[in-house]
Amino acid sequence: MTWLLEFLQRWRGHFTVGAAMLVIGVAAGALVGWHFGGQAGDLRAERAERRQADAAVATLTQTIQTTRQLIDDANQASTALREAAAARARVDDQTTQELRRALAKTAATRLGCRFDDDVMRQLEAARDRAAAAAAHGVRGSVPGAGEPDRQQP
Template sequence: MLMPSAKTVSLALAALITGAAGGYWVGRDHGALEVQAAADSQTVASFTSLLEQHAQQVREANAASERLNRLIAQRQTHDDSTTQTLKEVLHETAALRADCRFDDRVMRELTDARNRAAKAAASGLDGTVPTTD
């Protein structure tokens, strides 16, 4: 049997050390990349969750805006009707107002209008409050 020479043993030992060191550093880098990938995955999941929450809030805001627009349109229709009724009633008694006389119907309409205005001012668009009486 032949004994390996010192040079062969040294070369084998150097190759073994180089291979082990290289394997260590490659494994270390691979592990660092895995940890970074896990952190990136968690960050993406966090951002995805935030985006979903934001989208839900946008949908809720749009629904609230649509509801508010409907309420405003209803209020405008009611206000237009009330204004028209007052104009008609006041037109009927224009001559009497010159002497500051109002018939009962006009006074009832004015009282009702005052009550509705007070209620609207105190309740907003869709709330309810007691009458002013």
């Protein structure tokens, strides 16, 4: 055991330097590891944020595409509705002209024509039924014959 004491006394200065170098090396390694670990963590956080931003952009892009499709569908429906309304107006105008021509042909025969009360009630009931059958407007029902106008929603 004396040999160990002699060895330690002879190399005591060298051990102190070696221990100090070991402590400095461990501390330097810890600092370098902490620095590079922090950078790696920052990179991971940036990647996660970028993935979240990319997902948000993809969601917004999908929403915009869906909205564009809905707008296109609405425009097509509006065009079809305008065309149907125009066709209906043409048919109504044609029917009105035909009725006017037919009535003009028989105008002389109707002069002084009088109807009794039963016939007038039947005509009024027929008018009410026709008005009820035609009362399917674009934004809701339209008022029947002889009813005051109602506010549309």
